[in-house]
Amino acid sequence: MLSFLLIILAAAFFTGIIIRTKSIASGRKGPGLFQPIKDVIRLFKKGTVYSETSSFVFRIAPTIYFSSVFVAMLVVPFGQSKGLISFNGDFIFFAYVLGLGKFFSIIGAMDTGSSFEGMGASREALYSMFAEPAFFILMGSLALLTGHTSFQEIFATLHLGSSITYALGGLAALVFLMIAMIENSRMPLDDPKTHLELTMVHEVMILDNSGFDLGLILTAGYLKFAIYGAIIFNLFSGTISYGYAIPMFLVVQAFLAFVVGMIESFMARFRMNHNAQFIVVLSSVSLLIFFGALLVSGKFI
Amino acid sequence: MNLVWSFILIPFIAICLIPFLQLKGKAIAVYGTVSMIAILTNYLAIQALTGQNFNMTLPGSLISGPINLQIDALSAWFILIINFGFITGGFYGLFYMKTYADQPKNLNLHGILFVLLQASLLSLCAIQNSIAFLIAWEIMALSAFLSIIFEHEKVATIKAGINYLIQSHISILFLMIGFIWVAGKTGSYDFSAIHSYSLAHPGPLSLILFLFFFIGFAIKAGFVPFHTWLPYAHPAAPAHISGIMSGILIKIGIFGILRMLLLIPVNYTAIGSLILIISLISGIYGVMLAILQHNLKKLLAYHSIENIGIIGIGIGLGCIGLGINNPVLSSLGFAGALLHTLNHSLFKSLLFFTAGNVYQATHTLDIEKLGGLVKKMPQTSILFLIAALAICGLPPFNGFISEFILYTGLYNWIHNAQMISLISIVFIVMGLAFIGGLALMCFTKAFGVVFLGNPRHTFHHEVKEVSGFQLAPLYAIAALIIIIGLFPKLFLDLLIKPVQLFTGLQQLPFVAFQGNGLEVLVSVSHASWYLIGLVLILLGLRKWLLRNRTITVMPTWGCGYTAPTAKIQYTASSFVKTYSKLFGMFFLIFKKEKEVQGIFPTDAHLETKPYDKIEKWLIDYPTVNFKLFLDRFRFFQNGKLQFYILYGIIFIILIISIPLLYDKAIQFIEFLKQL
Numbered sequence: 001m002l003s004f005l006l007i008i009l010a011a012a013f014f015t016g017i018i019i020r021t022k023s024i025a026s027g028r029k030g031p032g033l034f035q036p037i038k039d040v041i042r043l044f045k046k047g048t049v050y051s052e053t054s055s056f057v058f059r060i061a062p063t064i065y066f067s068s069v070f071v072a073m074l075v076v077p078f079g080q081s082k083g084l085i086s087f088n089g090d091f092i093f094f095a096y097v098l099g100l101g102k103f104f105s106i107i108g109a110m111d112t113g114s115s116f117e118g119m120g121a122s123r124e125a126l127y128s129m130f131a132e133p134a135f136f137i138l139m140g141s142l143a144l145l146t147g148h149t150s151f152q153e154i155f156a157t158l159h160l161g162s163s164i165t166y167a168l169g170g171l172a173a174l175v176f177l178m179i180a181m182i183e184n185s186r187m188p189l190d191d192p193k194t195h196l197e198l199t200m201v202h203e204v205m206i207l208d209n210s211g212f213d214l215g216l217i218l219t220a221g222y223l224k225f226a227i228y229g230a231i232i233f234n235l236f237s238g239t240i241s242y243g244y245a246i247p248m249f250l251v252v253q254a255f256l257a258f259v260v261g262m263i264e265s266f267m268a269r270f271r272m273n274h275n276a277q278f279i280v281v282l283s284s285v286s287l288l289i290f291f292g293a294l295l296v297s298g299k300f301i
Numbered sequence: 302m303n304l305v306w307s308f309i310l311i312p313f314i315a316i317c318l319i320p321f322l323q324l325k326g327k328a329i330a331v332y333g334t335v336s337m338i339a340i341l342t343n344y345l346a347i348q349a350l351t352g353q354n355f356n357m358t359l360p361g362s363l364i365s366g367p368i369n370l371q372i373d374a375l376s377a378w379f380i381l382i383i384n385f386g387f388i389t390g391g392f393y394g395l396f397y398m399k400t401y402a403d404q405p406k407n408l409n410l411h412g413i414l415f416v417l418l419q420a421s422l423l424s425l426c427a428i429q430n431s432i433a434f435l436i437a438w439e440i441m442a443l444s445a446f447l448s449i450i451f452e453h454e455k456v457a458t459i460k461a462g463i464n465y466l467i468q469s470h471i472s473i474l475f476l477m478i479g480f481i482w483v484a485g486k487t488g489s490y491d492f493s494a495i496h497s498y499s500l501a502h503p504g505p506l507s508l509i510l511f512l513f514f515f516i517g518f519a520i521k522a523g524f525v526p527f528h529t530w531l532p533y534a535h536p537a538a539p540a541h542i543s544g545i546m547s548g549i550l551i552k553i554g555i556f557g558i559l560r561m562l563l564l565i566p567v568n569y570t571a572i573g574s575l576i577l578i579i580s581l582i583s584g585i586y587g588v589m590l591a592i593l594q595h596n597l598k599k600l601l602a603y604h605s606i607e608n609i610g611i612i613g614i615g616i617g618l619g620c621i622g623l624g625i626n627n628p629v630l631s632s633l634g635f636a637g638a639l640l641h642t643l644n645h646s647l648f649k650s651l652l653f654f655t656a657g658n659v660y661q662a663t664h665t666l667d668i669e670k671l672g673g674l675v676k677k678m679p680q681t682s683i684l685f686l687i688a689a690l691a692i693c694g695l696p697p698f699n700g701f702i703s704e705f706i707l708y709t710g711l712y713n714w715i716h717n718a719q720m721i722s723l724i725s726i727v728f729i730v731m732g733l734a735f736i737g738g739l740a741l742m743c744f745t746k747a748f749g750v751v752f753l754g755n756p757r758h759t760f761h762h763e764v765k766e767v768s769g770f771q772l773a774p775l776y777a778i779a780a781l782i783i784i785i786g787l788f789p790k791l792f793l794d795l796l797i798k799p800v801q802l803f804t805g806l807q808q809l810p811f812v813a814f815q816g817n818g819l820e821v822l823v824s825v826s827h828a829s830w831y832l833i834g835l836v837l838i839l840l841g842l843r844k845w846l847l848r849n850r851t852i853t854v855m856p857t858w859g860c861g862y863t864a865p866t867a868k869i870q871y872t873a874s875s876f877v878k879t880y881s882k883l884f885g886m887f888f889l890i891f892k893k894e895k896e897v898q899g900i901f902p903t904d905a906h907l908e909t910k911p912y913d914k915i916e917k918w919l920i921d922y923p924t925v926n927f928k929l930f931l932d933r934f935r936f937f938q939n940g941k942l943q944f945y946i947l948y949g950i951i952f953i954i955l956i957i958s959i960p961l962l963y964d965k966a967i968q969f970i971e972f973l974k975q976l
Binding site for chain 1: 858
C-alpha cells in the first residue's frame with residue numbers, strides 16, 4: 001500500500017522536474033512542476049478524434065496499456081512493506097504484464113495505418129525485445145544473491161554489506177535506469193521533444209491519440225518513471241526505517257528526474273541504428289552483475 | 302475387451318460407409334465417429350487421471366507376441382489433448398471443406414483419413430508393443446501425408462507432402478532401429494523389455510538407445526535441426542489439418558520422448574542438458590525465422606518450432622531435476638512442459654483456424670497483400686488476437702501460466718546450483734526472455750499487418766466473415782485459453798498424476814510455492830483478475846466520460862501529407878527490416894531486385910524470400926551431393942527388361958548365398974584360429 005501511494009506521489013512531480021531541469025539548463029524559466037498533471041487533467045476533459053482507419057483495437061489499446069502499467073505498479077514494494085500484489089516470481093508477472101501493455105500500444109499504433117506510426121511501432125517492438133533479457137538476468141542474479149524470488153523479499157534481504165555488493169547495487173541501479181530510459185522512450189534512445197516524426201519512437205506511436213486516451217497514455221508514462229525510480233530506490237533501502245526511508249525515497253526520485261533532465265539537456269540522441277548496440281550493452285552489464293553475484297555467493301569456482 | 306473392439310469397429314464401419322453417403326451424410330459420419338471415439342477414450346483417460354489405469358492385453362500375432370494396452374496418466378493427458386483438438390478441428394473442418402463440395406471423391410478420402418488419423422494417434426498413446434506401435438505410427442504418418450496433399454493439383458503442396466513423407470520415414474527408421482535393437486537383445490517386442498534392457502545395461506548403451514528414440518521422435522516433434530519438413534507441410538495442408546498437425550500431431554513426438562524417458566532410466570543429467578540445448582536452439586531459431594516469413598501459415602509453422610522448444614526446455618529441466626535429485630525442479634519442469642503442450646495445442650490450432658478463415662475470405666496467405674481485415678472479419682480478428690496474446694505468453698492468458706511455471710523452476714534451480722549449472726540457467730533465462738520478446742514482435746507484426754490498417758490489395762470478390770458455425774469451435778478454444786489463464790489451478794490438479802509418473806512422489810510438491818495448494822498460481826490468477834477488473838472499470842469510465850463529448854472521425858494524421866494511399870503503410874517487411882539487418886548473419890534471404898535507374902525511371906521491384914540456413918546445410922547440400930554420387934550408377938537403369946531380370950536374379954542369388962557365405966566365413970576364421 002505504501003509503495004502504491006508513494007509511487008503515485010512521485011509520478012506527480014517526476015516529469016515536472018525533468019521538464020524544469022531541461023528548461024533551466026537551456027536558460028528558460030519553464031513551466032511549473034505540476035504542469036504535466038494539469039495537461040493530463042485538461043486532456044481528460046476533452047472530446048476525442050479518431051482516425052477513420054482505426055477499429056476497436058485503437059479504442060481499447062490505451063486503456064489496456066494504462067491498466068498494465070498500473071497493475072505492474074501494484075507489484076512493486078517499498079522497503080519492508082509489500083506491494084499490493086506480492087508472490088514468489090512476481091517480477092516475472094511484472095515484466096510480462098508490461099509486455100501486454102506494449103503489445104497493445106504497438107497494435108494500437110498499427111491500427112491507424114499511418115506509416116509513421118508503423119515505424120514507431122516497429123522500433124518499440126525491437127527495443128523492448130532487447131531490454132527484456134537484461135531484466136530477467138538482473139532479477140536472476142538478485143535472486144541468487146538473496147535466495148528469494150519475489151520483489152519484496154529480494155529487496156528486503158538485499159544487504160549491501162561488502163564493497164562488492166555496493167558495486168553490484170550501483171550496476172543494478174544503472175541497468176534499471178537504462179531500462180527505464182528504454183521503457184519510457186527518453187534520451188539517449190528517443191527524443192520525446194523532437195519535431196520530426198521520422199526520428200521518434202514512442203511519440204510517433206501516439207500521434208493519433210487524443211483526449212481521454214492520450215491522457216491515459218501520458219499518465220502511464222509518468223507512472224512508469226516512478227515505478228523504475230522506486231525499484232532503484234529499493235535496491236538500496238534495505239532495512240532503513242520508514243521515518244528516513246520515505247523522505248529519502250522522494251529525494252531519490254527527484255534526483256533521478258534531475259539526472260534524466262540533465263542527460264536530455266546535454267546529450268544528443270543516438271542514431272537509430274546505434275540504439276540496438278546500446279541496448280545489448282545492457283545485457284552485458286547485467287551478465288556482469290550475474291558474475292558478481294556468483295562471486296559474492298561463493299559459487300564462482 | 303468390448304471397449305477395444307468398439308474402438309476398432311466404430312472407425313472401421315465409418316470408413317466403409319463414408320464413400321456411399323451423401324455429402325451431408327459423410328460429414329455427419331466423420332464427425333459422429335470422431336466424437337464417439339473421443340467420448341470413449343476420454344472416459345478411459347479421465348479414469349486414468351483420477352488414478353485408475355486402463356490395462357488390457359490383446360492376443361496379438363505370432364510375430365508381435367501379446368499386445369499390451371495401457372492408458373496411464375501420461376497417455377491420458379495426451380488423449381485428452383488429442384480429442385479436444387479433433388473435436389474442435391473436425392467441427393471447423395466440416396465447414397471449411399464446404400468450399401470443396403464439388404470434389405466428392407477427394408472428400409471421401411479426406412474424411413476417412415481424418416478418422417484414421419485420430420484413431421492412430423489415440424492408439425499410439427495406449428500401445429505398449431513395438432510392432433503394433435510402428436504400425437500405428439505408419440498409419441498416422443501416411444494418413445497425415447494424404448491429408449496434407451488434399452489440394453494435390455498444386456505443385457507446392459505435393460512437394461511439401463513428399464518432403465514430409467520422406468522425413469517422417471526417416472523418423473520411423475530411427476524408431477525401428479531402437480525397437481529392433483531391444484527386440485534383438487531381449488526377444489520381446491513389449492515396451493517393458495525396453496525398460497528391463499536399459500536397467501540391465503545402464504551407461505552408454507542405454508544412452509545411445511535413448512538417442513535413437515529421441516531423434517526419431519524429435520523429427521516428428523520438429524526440434525531444430527529436424528524441423529525442416531514443418532514449414533512446408535503446415536502451409537500446404539487445409540487449415541483444419543494444419544491446426545491439428547501443429548497442435549496435436551507434433552505433440553505425439555513429445556509424448557514419445559516423455560514415454561521413453563519413463564522407460565529408459567538413463568543418465569538424466571546428461572540427457573536433460575542435451576534436451577535443454579536442443580530446445581533452446583529450437584526456441585530461438587524458430588521464432589527468429591518466424592519473424593521473417595511473409596506467408597501467414599508458414600510464420601505460424603515456425604512458431605510451432607519455437608513452442609516445441611519451450612516444451613523441450615520444460616522436459617530438459619525436469620530431467621535435470623531428476624538427475625540432481627531436485628524434486629521441485631523436476632516437477633516444475635515436467636508440469637510446465639505438459640501444460641505448455643496443452644496450451645500450445647490450443648492457441649496454435651486457434652491461430653491456424655483463424656488463418657484458414659483469412660484464406661477462405663481472401664484466397665491468399667501473403668501477409669503483404671492483406672490488411673484492414675478487422676473491419677470485415679471482426680470475430681476472426683478478435684479470436685486471432687486472443688491466440689496471439691496467448692502465444693506471446695502474456696497474462697491473463699494460458700501461455701503465461703506455463704512460461705511462469707518454467708521460470709519458477711529456473712529461479713528455483715538457481716538456489717541450489719553450482720557454477721556450470723548457474724551459467725546454463727542464465728542462458729536459458731536469457732533465451733526464454735528473448736523468445737518472449739521476439740514472439741511479441743512477430744505477433745504484433747502478424748496481427749498489425751493482416752488485420753489492422755487499410756487493405757493493401759483490392760480483391761475482386763467480397764471479403765466477408767465466415768459463418769457462425771465455423772466460428773463456434775474457435776470460440777470454444779478461446780474460452781479454454783482464457784479459463785486456463787484465469788483458473789490455472791483446475792488444470793494443474795489434473796497434472797498431478799502425470800507429473801508423479803516422472804517424479805515418483807505422492808504430491809506434486811510445489812514446494813517452491815510453499816504449502817500444498819498451488820498458492821502462487823492462485824495469486825497469479827488474482828493479479829490477472831485485478832488487471833481485467835481495472836481494464837473493465839477504465840473502459841466503463843471512458844464510456845461514461847465520453848458520453849456527451851464530441852467524437853470526431855478524421856483521416857489519419859499524415860504529417861501534412863494530404864493524399865496518403867494504402868501503399869504508404871508500413872508493411873510486414875518494413876516492420877522487421879531493422880531486425881533482419883541486425884541478425885542478418887543467421888538468415889539466408891534471397892533477393893530479386895531491379896533498382897530505380899535513370900532520370901525517367903521505369904518499373905522497379907524488390908522481392909525477398911527468406912530461406913532456412915539449417916535446411917540449406919543439412920538437407921539441400923547432402924541431397925545434392927548424394928544425387929551426384931548416385932548419378933554415377935545411372936548406367937544400371939538402362940531401360941532394358943533383360944537387364945532388370947538379371948538384376949533380380951543376382952539379387953535373389955545373393956540373398957540365398959549370404960547365409961552360406963557367412964557359414965563359410967566362420968569356418969574359415971575357425972580354421973585360421975586353429976592355425
